[in-house]
Amino acid sequence: MHPLLRLGIVALAAGVVATPAVGGEKTYKDLPTEIPARFTPANPGFDYERRTIDIPMRDGVKLHTVVLVPKGATHAGILLTRTPYGADGMGHRSDSPHLGPALRGYDNPADIIVQDGYIRVIQDIRGKNGSEGDFVMNRPPTGHGNPTSIDESTDIYDTIDWLVKHVPESNGKVGIIGISYDGFEAMIATIRPHPALKVAVPINPMIDGWMGDDWFHRGAFRQQMIPYIYGMVNSRQSNIGWTTGYRDDYDLYLRGGSAGDIGRAYGMEALGFWQKLLAHPAYDSFWSDQALDKIAAKEPMTVPTMLVHSLWDQEDNYGDMAVYRALAPRDPGHEKLWLVLGPWRHAKTWENASTIGAIELGSDTGKTFRQTMLRPFLAQYLKDGAPKADIAPVNAFVTGENAWRKLDAWPSSCRAGCAPTMQRWYAEPNGGFGTTVPAQGEDAYVSDPAKPVPYRVRPIQSWSHGVADREDSWPEWLVDDQRQFATRTDVLTYVSPVLEQPLGVSGEPLVHLLASTSGTDSDWVVKLIDVYPDEVEEKPSMGGYQLPVAMEIFRGRYREGYDTPKALEAGKALPYRFPLPTVNHVFQPGHRVMVQVQSSWFPLYDRNPQTFVPNIFNAKPADYVKATQKVVRDGEDGTYVELPVVR
Known part of the structure; x- marks a missing residue:
């Protein structure tokens, strides 16, 4: 057979038509695609079924939802998480046919889901990833800065309503759980909830973005969150990444100028949430109206809720405790509210938690929480016929002692409600710190915005760098050894004598700072630190370690009110009052108690120019000036920290 004839037969058989071309050569139509219009995986050996559904909301918007149903499930409870981080990725792992490995990773209590046979549901929130609609960062409830009839609560209501009607393997009982932004979703679900919502577990939730969660702390802007804001708001898929040529964020933010200048350099004026931040640097109604602790305090308590707080939470160490303070007085019978305080960083609860940084905790505290607290709590409300969970109203891990305590209320040191005693510890002459009222005097340092105090040892990498990205890990920076900063001349250090008896503290330490500045605005950072003995026989590397127990920043312009920024009177000693984050710690004998002031x-927080300007986001280079700071000792009216001491 002629070769050209043979080629034509083969081409016809393949569905390809050859046509003459210039020079006698042949050209061909495109080969047909080898990808089918729709492919359904056979999933051999899988112990669960994966369903993806676009659930319609009351306004017609459809939300992308992943439903994972264990094989053979009947009358199973549903465990829901709503997220801006991608439902498909949180409920998928291609290298295993088993549900447990498929759920490994962020915001999935995989062991509990598998053990108790829950139907796992993960949903993209409105406007993110696979869901339709418009994205609003931490969309507040209707009537609280939200003039529309649609909010996260209505979306959760409509989602639960669909699930209980269309997932035949369920028993009609739904729980919601989540960490951080997903924890915000779990908390907001309790506002006007669906009757089928039986339990909620907000873990490290975003509650009040100005007072002490992601965006500000007591007025100081957390500028290392700029890349997060950039990534969350620049696209539905969050697939336009933050790029920088700097190894050290200290250099990036110092050379970038004000936080507003950095945002402008990255084109962030096009991002709606960034514009809101620039327009609301003070605690005005924009922030206070949407603070979930304030909203929840005015709503009926109908959903049993377990708040989970991390004692070294580097992102959201304010909100869950604010919710607890708001709701606990309304639940004297301990029927709707539970609290867990763990020795963790943000989002550590699903991992092995036997250590944090260099600190050994004596056991896997994450597993203890999941198996002895969370698992029976969820089962009581989601499993048919499950017994009532035997869980104390408050389960609090004591750092420094490495033990869990069961309590009836917080703060307390015993099951019977032994309240702490607020004990004054004074700044003393020559860097002392103790309970004796000191003589009058002052200690001074020069604060230079051109050489700000780093919040950790340099090089400082981006907030997004986790355990796998650097050996000392950004997520655990709150337990970094502080001795490097005590050597700086712009950090004051006050330290107690060696303790002869254990000193337990439970609750919020209160800072009473009497200080002056030669400028007209100032930030004040106060750190409560546990100083280890110079020699630690069982672990020599801990010798002299300065372990932060609680640290916080306060922006001086808000001294008279968080909603009313005012210039400070230069050179005048003024009182500043603010709490440190929640602690539950024992300073052991042989240790010392330290306070640092700076x-x-x-670059975690933007620099205060130390010249009062209407909006620090718009501060100019000439506004940044050196200032002489003085911490004043004035007997009982001077500088001290009230420690919530327990016996």
Whole structure:
């Protein structure tokens, strides 16, 4: 057979038509695609079924939802998480046919889901990833800065309503759980809830973005969150990444100028949430109206809720405790509210939690929480016929002692409600710290915005760098050894004598700072630190370690009110009052108690120019000036920290 004839027969058989071309050569139509219009995986050996559904909301918007049903499930409870981080990725792992490995990773209590046979549901929130609609960062409830009839609560209501009607393997009982932004979703679900919502577990939730969660702390802007804001708001898929040529964020933010200048350099004026931040640097109604602790305090308590707080939470260490303070007085019978305080960083609860940084905790505290607290709590409300969970109203891990305590209320040191005693510890002459009222005097340092105090040892990498990205891990920076900062001349250090008896503290330490500045605005950072003995026989590397127990920043312009920024009177000693984050710690004999005071914490927080300007986001280079800071000792009216001491 002629070769050209043979080629034509083969081409016809393949569905390809050859046509003459210039020079006698042949050209061909495109080969047909080898990808089918729709492919359904056979999933051999899988112990669960994966369903993806676009669930319609009351306004017609459809939300992308992943439903994972264990094989053979009947009358199973549903465990829901709503997220801006991609439902498909949180409920998928291609290298295993088993549900447990498929759920490994962020915001999935995989062991509990598998053990108790829950139907796992993960949903993209409105406007993110596979869901339709418009994205609003932490969309507040209707009537609280939200003039529409649609909010996260209505979306959750409509989702639960669809699930209980269209997932035949379920028993009609739904729980919601989530960490951080997903924890915000779990908390907001309790506002006007669906009757089928039986339990909620907000873990490290975003509650009040100005007072002490992601965006500000007591007025100081957390500028290392700029890349997060950039990534969350620049696209539905969050697939336009933050790029920088700097190894050290200290250099990036110092050379970038004000936080507003950095945003402008990255084109962030096009991002709606960024514009809101620039327009609302103070605690005005924009923030206070949407603070979930304030909203929840005015709503009926109908959903049993377990708040989970991390004692070293580097992102959201304010909100869950604010919710507890708001709701606990309304639940004297311990019927709707539970609290867990664990020795963790943000989002550590699903991992092995036997250590945090260099600190050994004596056991896997994450597993203890999941198996002895969370698992029976969820089962009581989601499993048919499950017994009532035997869980104390408050389960609090004591750091420094490495033990769990069961309590009836917080703060307390015993099951019977032994309240702490607020004990004054004074700044003393020559860097002392103790309970004796000191003589009058003052200690001074120069704060230079051109050389701000780093919040950790440099090089400082981006907030997004986790355990796998650097050996000391950004997520655990709150337990970094503080001795490097005590050597700086712009950090004041006060330290007690060696303790002869254990000193337990439970609750919020209160800072009473009497201080002056030569400028007209100032930040004040106060750190409560546990100083280890110079020699630690069982672990020599801990010798002299300065372990932060609680640290916080306060922006001086808000001294008279968080909603009313005012210039400070230069050179005048003024009182500043603010709490440190929640502690539950024992300073052991042989240790010392230390307090450090400084005026910058960079680059996590933006620099205070130390010249009063209407909006620090718009501060100009000439506004940044050196200032002489003085911490004043004035007997009982001077500088001290009230420690919530327990016996």
